[in-house]
Amino acid sequence: MTSFGDLLGPQPTLLPGDDEAESALLNHEAPETVAAAHPTASIAWAYLAEAALESGATITAYAYARTGYHRGLDQLRRNGWKGFGPVPYSHEPNRGFLRCVAVLAKAARDINEHDEYARCLDLLEDCDPKAAEALGLADRARASRARGRTRLKSGSARLKLSLLPIIQCALAAGVAWFVATDIVGHESPFFAPIAAVVSLGVSLGARLRRSAELVVGVTVGIGVGDLLISLIGSGPWQIALVVVLAMSAAVFLDGGPIIAMQAGSSAVLVATLIPPGNMGGPNRMVDALVGGLVGIAIVALIPTHPVWRARKDAASVLATAASVLQKVADGLVANDPKPIEEALRKARATQSGIDALRTDLKGGREIARISPMYWNHRNRLATLAATADPIDNAVRNIRVLARRSLTLVRDDEILDPRVVDEVEKLAHAVEVLRQMILADPGQKPDAAEAARVLRSVAAGAKPELISNAGLSATVVLAQLRSIIVDLLQVAGLKRISALATLPPTVEHPHVPPEL
Template identity: 35%
Template sequence: MAADRPFPHLPAVLPKLTLAERLRLVRGRWRLLVRLAGATALAYAFSTHVLGHEQAFFAPVAAVVVLLGGVGLRHRMLVDLILGVAIGVLVTEGLIHVIGRGTWQLALVVVLVTASAVFSGLKGVALTQAANSGVLLTAIVPVVGAANPAVTRFADSLVGGLAALVLLVLFPRNARRDLDLEVRPLLASLQGVLTTLAESMRNADPAAAQAALTRARGLQGKINSAITTAANAREAANLSPTRWRQREDIERYTVVLGDIDNAIRDARVLARRVGTMMRLGENPGAHLAAAVDGLAEGVGVFQDVLADPGERARAEKALINSVKIAMDALTDEMTLNRAAVAAQVRSLAADVLFAGGMTRDELDVRLRF
């Protein structure tokens, strides 16, 4: 009940997961936990014991920023981090030399450092680190005899970022497996959407078509997650020699995900059009339902194509046959909605065929009915 929540006016943003599901999530991130522990310890130890920095807090902070903030872009994240710190240090040191430290000086430094970073074209983490550098260097008075804080902050940012990259190389994710664990369930969900939609067409059930549409809309978050995983996987495969053999597979998955994304969008349009047909009293008929069933079969077989390219011919046969059935259905009764449904069947089949490696020229020949 809402009254049981401490802030009932705020939405419940955390997913409702069982204890077992939460533990499974933690187990699934064991590599990240090892990287965080190793990178922060390595960065802090190096800055403290090798470089002799007395308060090397920013080295482990930089390692965390690079590990957690640079999904698939950690090389760029490290560069941005260093650029932001460099600009913040440069501008702040010049201002402190002229105006000194104090309350109004801090406010002025933050404004001018941020403005300088924006003028330089920095954004995101680089802009944040530029402003943070200005705040820290202005607010913290150096201890007599201690190293220059500007120099130590710059060095620590480099040490932390490099430590993060070292741990990424030593403990890379199994890129191929991670992608397979996301892509195959995604295709299974798309197959389920199409199966539900075909059933709604056979039974002239607009509520079931709406349920299929709702489920298709829910797949967008999953495809976005898979695309992010692909970016991480590509980075892992490029960074770690132990994963270099997976680079070809990762590129194939990346291309496939773009086509699957298009197929999911087509499924949403298809479900909306079918729902509209039935609300207007049009019966989709057995032929169009059979065409959507063929799509579902083809998507199901395509799951196996990812692991065994030898299944490609079977997937192509089911998808091409679904388009032929849809085109033949137009001879029964031609309406705008029926033509739109047939066109969406063709579009969705084409996207999955593209994902399977068929070229556009081949597609034009094979789907010419």
């Protein structure tokens, strides 16, 4: 018998069991008595743990299960188990140990000890994939595996997204070392590849700025350090003084984090390792310059697409916005706060996506500026960059709409069904807008199609929908109209043109409506 299909894995561990304890339990002897007489028998502790858990004594169950678990581990190790490998549930004497692990998992879950719960599920999975189902943990085990797959999938997605920046950093480090040693002639230019990696990083935003800050920071740190150490000597208080002055000068010149950090570390280097007047300081400055320039050259020659990442960021935010609006509509239809509460949680979690959009837009502008391969993408990038503020504003207004919708449902306020229809139509319109963002030039839906769908929603956002309505219904419609204006700007309209699509709420509106 082999390890559940793994021909190279360890052989299954089959415990000999404790015949006397098992016989006593089968003859309905009290588990407490059996455990006292046979304290090494996991099966007795399993009986105690299961009974305690069923009666609601979770902590007692946890203690019994933990005891049986450790007794079982002792037996497994004495029988050749190395801490991993199959312990088949089908082998009856193994069940005492496995039942203790299952109760320990359930008790840990009930007291919110999530790490222990996950560890026990993993142990059951490793011992016998069928054990969790047999012991009433199948759904939980599947959920745990699903979470593991989700983490693996999200990790793979992050790696895929950052793979090119990682390759850029690796190439820049190697090229920077080559340039500094073989061309410049430095013997050990360790800081050149460091500077290349620091200036690039995995994030696409502000790479040019990082390179400039790094070079200036090193220059300031070495200049201040070399000057002062030659005058006052080296020692604890001298190092502290040099770091204060170097970092203060760097912050005075520029408020970026890298310039201050490099100024301080370079000043420490001069004060501790490089004698004043030695060429080590200037060489480090040259290495910093080499690393920064090589990093910029790598970005220019092997660039990431300036639009792709920002476009995905924008589409992701809009997908969340569409989902939030649909959940709000569902909650309003059913007069149920739960979908709206979930929608509000999702809406509040969008800020990181918006921040990522702005960062990737900044990085895209840098790439389009320094890489000849993407000079022709500048107009497209500018069009996408113009959507950042309206998307941000729309999401903020959606949060307000969700909050007020939640209040409306909790207060059991009367709401015209046509308002709910408007919210649902807007959710559909946002999905069209998301598809527009992802579409390549010439593909559908384009901006005109997205604007057409939004205009149809705007036409229905009439003030009569809230005739004799309460405050919450009025706010919901007002936010709906604000969101429409924001999203029409994402579709390419000017703000004044977007306002003109809305039915008037007063006799003489500031922006006359479209005819």
